[in-house]
Amino acid sequence: MTIDKSLKVKRGMNTNRSVLTRVERIKVLQENGRWEELESPLGLPKVRVRKLTMKKKKKKAKEDEDGES
Numbered sequence: 001m002t003i004d005k006s007l008k009v010k011r012g013m014n015t016n017r018s019v020l021t022r023v024e025r026i027k028v029l030q031e032n033g034r035w036e037e038l039e040s041p042l043g044l045p046k047v048r049v050r051k052l053t054m055k056k057k058k059k060k061a062k063e064d065e066d067g068e069s
Contacts, residue, residue, distance in 0.1 A: 018049055 020028070025047045029035035034045065 020047055020049060 022041055022044065025044050026035055026041060028047045029044065
């Protein structure tokens with residue numbers, strides 16, 4: 001049997017993850033000054049995941065109207 005298209009994983013899938021790996025969490029905590037090297041990496045505090053949003057590009061129609069006038 002073949003796998004349905006909706007179930008296949010695309011390579012290089014760039015989606016926002018809701019969970020960080022332990023290494024990523026430690027980096028964020030170090031940047032915020034909440035973790036030092038002597039502390040145990042087990043039982044880390046929660047880290048908020050920032051979701052990036054892309055701003056919409058302005059339409060070129062306005063630029064064309066300004067250029068013709």
